[in-house]
Amino acid sequence: MNLVIDDVGFTYPGGAEALRGVSLRIQGGESIAFIGENGAGKTTLMKHLNGLLKPSRGRVTVDDWDTREHTVAKLAARVGFVFQNPDDQIVERTVIDEVAFGPRRLGQSETDALANSVAALEIVGLSDESRTHPYDLSASQRKLMTLASVLAMRTPVVIFDEPTMGQDARGLKLIGDIVEELKREKRIVLIITHDIDFCSAHFERVVAMADGRVLIDGPTAEVMARADLLATTNVEPPQLVRLAQALGLPVAPLTIDGLIAALPR
């Protein structure tokens, strides 16, 4: 599975130009974090990958499929998308049916749909809530439920829009574990996040966007070392990188051990 975004421009009806020529190549098994200020075009770009939006110019292909030639329903078999606001995607009355909704629509057998849903609920720690009404869950649990809905679809590409929003330390660890598991399964994992520490802990490649364009694209440590560029898109490097810079250390450490190792003895 490869994703190719080729010189994509997009203008919303009403004239707001959200993407101004974005080109990216994403290989099977890659995991990438998209960062950048509110309004930079991150969500707009991701919505092009599952066909919710079609490019005004340029081309997006998901393997051999040009997204303009395929419906969202069909693309959903390849690209799973977890929205920022969980309430934008809730349709059923019990948690288990909500999670099974996607797999059923994709044509999984009832047995597979349920088995995948039960497994996904276990991964996000919501097994005990399968008969609960989605709106009786707390906001952070609803977010985890929508993660489970997309996991259950078993798509080769998974997109998370701000998955860590509103999560505490336990929720962060859980979502981090989910990302690691998806990476082990060699799926393409793309996230949009403002949580720079989360992004540097779990993603090897980072794309920073600003004003509808790609500002920097590269290995996480290299991107995070560019405080000057990141500042132009309202992003600050991770706490450890800022500390290393403030101490005048010549490194951009992404882990505690990395910073400790760089301290003068």
Next chain:
Amino acid sequence: MIRLADVTYRYPRATVPALDGLSFEVSTGQFCAVIGANGAGKTTLCSALAGFVPQFYRGTITGSIEVAGLNVVESPLADIAGTVGLVFSNPFNQITGARFTVRDEIAFGLENMAVPVAEMEPRIEEIMRFAGLEGLADRSPFALSGGQQQRLAIASVLVMRPKVVVLDEPTSQLDPVGAKEVFSVLRSLATTAETTVFMAEQKLEWVAAFADRVLVLHQGKLVADGPPGEVLASPDLGRYGLQPTRYTQVARAAQLAGLRSADTPLPVTLEQAVEFFN
């Protein structure tokens, strides 16, 4: 300005209390942050300070809550609204849906307070600048990004100039610099306008840098209360489902590795960490 005495609250049909024996006071102009794992009671506490708990959510409450001289457990919500501004964490819950431009959305609260139009306009302009919403005045609230909607929700409350502003994770959808700016705005509101700020938040780095005081809730109980440097460096934090800032973590690792003296107090902010390591 805020006074709770032995407050215990249960949601309807709940077996365990969401708030359990809370007593504390917050003085005028203080910036007080409340932290805790999900489900610890932060949102319930914010709702209680604005009277929504128990007046809207029902349930049973004992003890007393006084905010700016009002008994918020019993005072009509309309009276409380003029004094206590509540910002929800999800801006979709805040935006009225009854106004079609950002400017009118911000005006909504002022209209309800019968503020004269001549006074309204400069206040709206001022707050839009404050919240970085210039240039968006004529956009539909629903055509904004999540972060812009969150700033609009904050602006709609601050424009009413409440004596006490209560915010439930108001920066959850903001980019890092935007989040820091909200903290900085609230800091200056507390310092210069003597607005009392009470904020539930997960971003401990900014809590450490900007708040005067931190409360920790765990299973509805108040388990820690003090200045950020003390509360956030405490080894107990993990027990309450909270992770210290990376500054505290790396300093502790350096102490354990014998690279720094175990007697030096742990840092919670970047500035303190620089001092710790130099």
